[in-house]
Amino acid sequence: MALIETAGLTKEYGQVKALNGLDFQLEPGIIGLVGANGAGKSTLIKILLGLVAPTSGRASVLGMDVAAEARGIRKVVGYMPEHDCLPPDVGATEFVTHMARISGLPRTAARERTAEVLRHVGLYEERYRQIGGYSTGMKQRVKLAQALAHDPKLLLLDEPTNGLDPTGRDEMLDLIKRTGTEFGISVVVASHLLGEIEQVCSFLLAIDAGRVLKAAPISTFTQRTSVLAVEVEEGADRLAAALMGRGFRAKQDEACVLIALEDEALYDAVRDAVADLGLPLVRIQQERRRLEDIFREAVPASAGAQ
């Protein structure tokens, strides 16, 4: 059974087409839903949850139609919204227990699940304090906890790393990965940062302006998009020329040289070239390329296929 399936899914807000005939089929796993701001990610998630009705087309989640069986879907789905959604004057334990009960868990089960889930997301002593005093990272954890409280079969996470610092971001991504692999819950992560999606997802669905840009396993994306950035204090032009002379696709970008990472031999080549030229090396880094870059590449390649 497909996790999520859509056919000709369209949503119009007045003149604006938020979704423009989406057709795709997703299998269980950790799915990255990428797109720039305004691409239609949140609209898609809201349609899948039955919060918003599509203008035309249909969609189904775990074999249930979003229009006819919205209530059935909501029972087995956990949703973490993009925006703040926590009242400040209650504790995390009380709030998550309440939400678990709204999901239909009896009182004692709701309490047990809450304790367990809060521990999983990494909230300990502070869980009795009022949410208003939490840091952004802790609030994101509570938001994830309330989505997990009723043990859903599918988690829909809308920009889960919003507003987190790099450490918090990595921890959240790790949690998402554990949820998908260890807990065996399918996850759809919406994000505009491709780097995050690369870290945790097994499958990627890229949408742009309400259309499917590409739907494929993550490996097909990263191979084509990895770039090695080599920063030198001087002589970036000479380095770029030397690397091109060795048959790599290199480009100078101010003090950096960007080289398409298609071959492991590149690392050795960079080392040798820098040493031969005697350049002061600052850093070598595998670049997480921004979504716009991949889109620029993906559009001509896949527009015809989709």
Next chain:
Amino acid sequence: MSTANRVTASSPTGNIYDLGYRHYDGKRRGRWYAAWSLYVDSLRGIWGFGRPMSAKAAPFILAGLYAFPAAIQLAFSSVIAQSVKEGNAANLFEYGNYFTGLGILMILFCVAQAPEVVCRDQRYQVLPLYFTRAMGRSDYALARLASLSTALFLALMVPMFALFVGDVLMGADAFAAIGTELPKSLPSIPANLLVAVSMASISLALSSYSPRRAYSAIGLVAYFLLMEAVPAIIYGVGQHAGWTWADKLVLTTPITSLQAATDWFFGRSLTARGFPDTLGPDAYVLACIASAALFTGILLFRYRRVAA
């Protein structure tokens, strides 16, 4: 035992109790249970339970003030009984005139607590979490309405109970007094139920249109003041100008109608209070029921539309 402890002490302590993620295979209940859970949580919230102390202040002070005269009457019941026995006319609170005298405090209760019930979830955007669970939008609105109605009903009934106890104690024979007091006090249950549901539906329907507590509160005060004053003024002018339709307007007042409806339950006449006697008290009862239905409809309509 000690050996086991020593063994575990060398392993990472954080993992001793970590059983990993466990799936939940237990019972899952449906929408009625969800609505009931929301109702209970909401009722606790109105009285400030599970919230900081400051959240308890407004509801308890207002409910306390409302019950205060009845409590005083209860405290001095023996003195009052003595005085009545000596032939002094006592101007006391009864079941039938209590809300008429002190209803203003219940307006304040609504102004303070109704925004608390419906504005928080909009302000802090909690609604999507409810509407993506096994709970419908109407379930949500009705559970909230039921909770405020219950809270108001409790606040309204506390002084009724105090009056009952006081009246029983005033009697020479307590057991006989219960027998005579009970039938007199019983109409307070349906009367206060009507008051509670009517005031709760008006307050919640109006509050739900703003996510801001302050605006909701101001809107409620404005509604209760204007809807009391304007029909009364038009009625007053109409009496001189000979507008025969003006008495119908009094039916639209939120509080005066409820006071008149209370009189119907206790079989009191309206004329003593300067209400238009062209309409019977039963007309006010119907008006209050119609108003409760109308505002419940408005509340449901609001939650059909509200963005989530």
